[in-house]
Amino acid sequence: MIDLYTFETSNGRRASVALEECGLAYRVHRVDIEKDEQKKRSFLKINPVGAIPAIVDHKGPGGKPLAVSQSGAIILYAARKSGKLLPKSAERKELALQWFMQVMTDVAPTSTVAYYLGMYVPGKPARARKYFEGRLMDALRHCDKRLGEAPYLAGEYSIADVALYPTVVVRKDIIAKARGFDNLKRWAKKVGARAAVKRGMKATG
Numbered sequence: 001m002i003d004l005y006t007f008e009t010s011n012g013r014r015a016s017v018a019l020e021e022c023g024l025a026y027r028v029h030r031v032d033i034e035k036d037e038q039k040k041r042s043f044l045k046i047n048p049v050g051a052i053p054a055i056v057d058h059k060g061p062g063g064k065p066l067a068v069s070q071s072g073a074i075i076l077y078a079a080r081k082s083g084k085l086l087p088k089s090a091e092r093k094e095l096a097l098q099w100f101m102q103v104m105t106d107v108a109p110t111s112t113v114a115y116y117l118g119m120y121v122p123g124k125p126a127r128a129r130k131y132f133e134g135r136l137m138d139a140l141r142h143c144d145k146r147l148g149e150a151p152y153l154a155g156e157y158s159i160a161d162v163a164l165y166p167t168v169v170v171r172k173d174i175i176a177k178a179r180g181f182d183n184l185k186r187w188a189k190k191v192g193a194r195a196a197v198k199r200g201m202k203a204t205g
């Protein structure tokens with residue numbers, strides 16, 4: 001059994017979607033980051049950084065408990081443990097890792113910064129916000145182009161799609177307002193229709 005500590009954000013949902021897709025048994029502990037519950041001493045023992053998501057696999061490597069944080073690391077952990085979401089062909093596996101990194105290092109952090117600048121920073125510094133929204137849209141356009149060439153980022157459904165989907169959902173308004181993105185929208189509809197994705201996106205209720 002895996003304990004998942006999470007909240008209804010794209011980072012949090014990335015972890016629950018991965019656990020669902022990999023068919024791993026887990027129970028959810030909702031950590032309300034709006035009440036700073038991620039800074040509680042009990043949670044800091046699991047992730048000293050004080051951020052969700054985190055998991056504790058009570059049957060980790062060697063049968064011992066293992067705590068893993070970082071939504072990307074949780075996706076990889078679930079994929080390796082289950083043998084799912086990582087293509088079997090060597091070429092596609094490399095592609096999956098490349099697109100996974102593209103999402104985790106370009107799309108996801110840029111989206112977070114753009115979101116915070118738009119929502120929470122007093123005076124909304126227009127230049128910085130425009131810069132990060134531009135970078136986010138460029139990164140998403142890159143994904144959109146790829147999804148015009150292949151049904152999924154790595155050619156088959158993989159860790160890369162699981163990483164991308166929760167961010168596309170949370171940024172759906174900005175994507176809807178922009179011109180184009182037809183491939184990304186088509187892909188999002190298909191991924192969102194997967195039973196495991198539906199369950200994972202609602203893991204905190």
Ligand SMILES: N[C@@H](CCC(=O)N[C@@H](CS)C(=O)NCC(=O)O)C(=O)O
Pocket residue numbers: 009010011012033038050051052053069070071072
């Ligand atoms: N790179 C990390 C980011 C984790 C993260 O920033 N989590 C946010 C919620 S989405 C959080 O817990 N923030 C609370 C805080 O920083 O105090 C990941 O992918 O898991």
